[in-house]
Amino acid sequence: MSKRTVVIGFLGTQLDSGRGAGRWEKWRPTVSLVQHEDTVVDRLELLYTRPHEALALVIQQDIATMSPDTEVRLVALDMADPWDFGEVYGVLYDWVKQYPFQPEKERYWTHITTGTHVAQICMFLLTETRLIPGVLLQTSPPKRQNRENPGSYALIDLDLSRYDGLAQRFDQAQRDALDFLKSGIATRNAHFNALIEEIERVALRSKAPILLTGPTGAGKSHLARRMYELKKSRHQVQGDFVEVNCATLRGDSAASTLFGHKKGAFTGAATDRAGLLRTAHQGVLFLDEIGELGQDEQAMLLKAVEEKRFLPMGSDREVSSDFQLIAGTNRDLRIDVAQGRFREDLFARVNLWSYTLPGLALRPEDIEPNVEHLLTRAAAETGRAVRFNAEARARYLQFARSGDALWSGNFRDLSASVTRLATLADGGRISASLVDAEIQRLQWLWQRAGTASPSSAGVDVDALLPAEAASRLDLFDRMQLESVVRVCRASQTLSDAGRKLFGHTRTQRTVINDADRLRKYLLKFGLSWDAVARHTG
Structure with a gap:
């Protein structure tokens, strides 16, 4: 029928x-x-x-x-x-x-x-x-x-699923947006890629504040600017991208820089000043190191975010500014809230969308595509193409992905390293000798005064193992275990250590579980991750 x-x-x-x-x-x-x-x-x-x-x-x-x-x-x-x-x-x-x-x-x-x-x-x-x-x-x-x-x-x-052409265009638009946020770098870290996918959706669907956490040099400022440029390309913002590092703001200048002031508001206020919040009207305001703001500025910022209105210094009339806030910090604001250094109500307001950007050492598989990106960028800036020779490339990547590479400055360290190599390369080729010199420079850079370098830090296997088990170790097993423990102590998690240790063989496995492989290796010696990573000997 x-x-x-x-x-x-x-x-x-x-x-x-x-x-x-x-x-x-x-x-x-x-x-x-x-x-x-x-x-x-x-x-x-x-x-x-x-x-x-x-x-x-x-x-x-x-x-x-x-x-x-x-x-x-x-x-x-x-x-x-x-x-x-x-x-x-x-x-x-x-x-x-x-x-x-x-x-x-x-x-x-x-x-x-x-x-x-x-x-x-x-x-x-x-x-x-x-x-x-x-x-x-x-x-x-x-x-x-x-x-x-x-x-x-x-x-x-x-039902758009019936329209393959439309579906493909939507998919391509999303791929283009993700590629844009990642600066065209074909990142391989699954966690980072999933993170960027969610950030892409939030950036295009929400005007709520976004909080980016992560160590210095992890790319918070760069990502914030890319999010703004993506929104601008979709006609979602008309104003400017305004950026300030809150760690540089002190005293009266902090409130004046952010919220503006009237002439005569304080000594030295010779003219009116609009302030960065008004400059960011209909745009994006990126407050890096937001945890460095003083309590007064935090209270004023909360009102500005919630009501889009605030009082400039020395003024009795409120002004308005409609901006989207992106905040950055390398601190755990939850601890600052608990200790009274950061307002709980402001933290709740900026923490609706919170993302932690992993440091470079946690993304060893992404070092290679980032190196290629930096070399391409250097060529565009200098008009001089530079490439590694095969031996130099293998040596540099092996070190860069190892536990000895701390990358404490994250992408700033990597960018500076590739810039030095590209500048010193004769005939556009980076040689193995240049790489060896650069590795020594990085090791010196990461070595704190009065302490041993990561590669020379001693590991007391005898203190980790029962005396009888330690006495039965072959020299080969002892040296291998010492190296593994050294990498574990330079890593934040079991998975992080596993990725560093199995960086090459992991790509040949159908099921990748670096943490499980490392856990089983340690169990051969009766050791656990907690005992190895936290042992102070």
């Missing part, structure tokens, strides 16, 4: 108008619905406002003349202003919610050719959200209008 066809549509007060005999010579969208020989409309739900009831009755009679089998139900809607979106949607929503839809017996077409633009949009939304369980129906007039030619019609199914 075939389903009955039900059309839901608005009366066209202009397009459907006409009462004299001449009306049959013009194209009327609602009447044309029943004039197509290949389509039978079993029922028409004709929506109209009460002032147009007379026209609705004419249309009902004319459809009965053209198609006696079509049932026309006139649905009078009470709305004071058919151009008020809220009112129109509310009235239609109420009608749709009580309508006895029977999708198993009937198919529903939502006619969007007639009615005000507001009504058409509302009907689209109700169908798109499946409150009307059907498809859109669009009708078009014929080139030559007469009684015999009903024009054409088209059905539009809003």
Whole structure:
């Protein structure tokens, strides 16, 4: 048994108008619905406002003349202003919610050719959200209008999964956005890629504050600017990207820099100053190291974020600024809140979307693509292409991904390292000798005064193992275990240490579980991660 066809549509007060005999010579969208020989409309739900009831009755009679089998139900809607979106949607929503839809017996077409633009949009939304369980129906007039030619019609199914071309364009748009946020770097770290995917969605869907945490040099400032540029490319912001490091703000200059001041507000305030919050109007304000703000500035910032209004220093009149806040910090603000250094209410406000950017040492698989990106960027800036020779490349990457490479400055350290190599490379080739010298420079850089370097830090295996077990160790096993323990102590987690230790063989495995491999290795000696990583000997 075939389903009955039900059309839901608005009366066209202009397009459907006409009462004299001449009306049959013009194209009327609602009447044309029943004039197509290949389509039978079993029922028409004709929506109209009460002032147009007379026209609705004419249309009902004319459809009965053209198609006696079509049932026309006139649905009078009470709305004071058919151009008020809220009112129109509310009235239609109420009608749709009580309508006895029977999708198993009937198919529903939502006619969007007639009615005000507001009504058409509302009907689209109700169908798109499946409150009307059907498809859109669009009708078009014929080139030559007469009684015999009903024009054409088209059905539009809003199930985008059926439109491969559209789906591919949406997917490509998202891939482009992710690539943009990552500066075109083909990162391989699964956790980081998942992080950027969520940040992309939030950046394009939300104007709420975003908090970026992570160590110095992890890329918080760079990511904040890329988020702004992505939003600007989608016409979501019109203002500027305004950045300030809160650690540089002290005393009166802190409030003045952020919120502005009136002339004479304090000694040295010779003229009015707008302040960075007003400069960021309709744009993005990035406050790096937000944890360094003083208590007074924190209170003023909270009001500005919540109410979009604040008082400049020395002024008795509030000013307004509508900006999106992105905050950055290398501190754990939860500890600062607990110790009273950071306002709990401000933390709650900026912590709606919170993301921790991993340091470079936690992303060893991403070092290689970042090195390639930095070399490409250096070539663009200097007009001089530079490449590693095979031996130099292997040596540099082996060190860069090892436990000896602390990358305490994160991407700043890596960028400086590649810049030095590119600058010193003769003939555009980075040699093994240059790499050896650079490794020594990095080891010196990361060695704190008065302490041993990471590679020379001693590991007392005898203190870790029972005396009997330690005495049975071959020299090979002892040296290997010492190296493994050294990497563990330079890592933050078991998984981090495992990624460093199994950096090459992990890519050849179907199932990657670095933490489990390392745990099993330690268990051979009766050791646990906690005992190895936290042992102070």
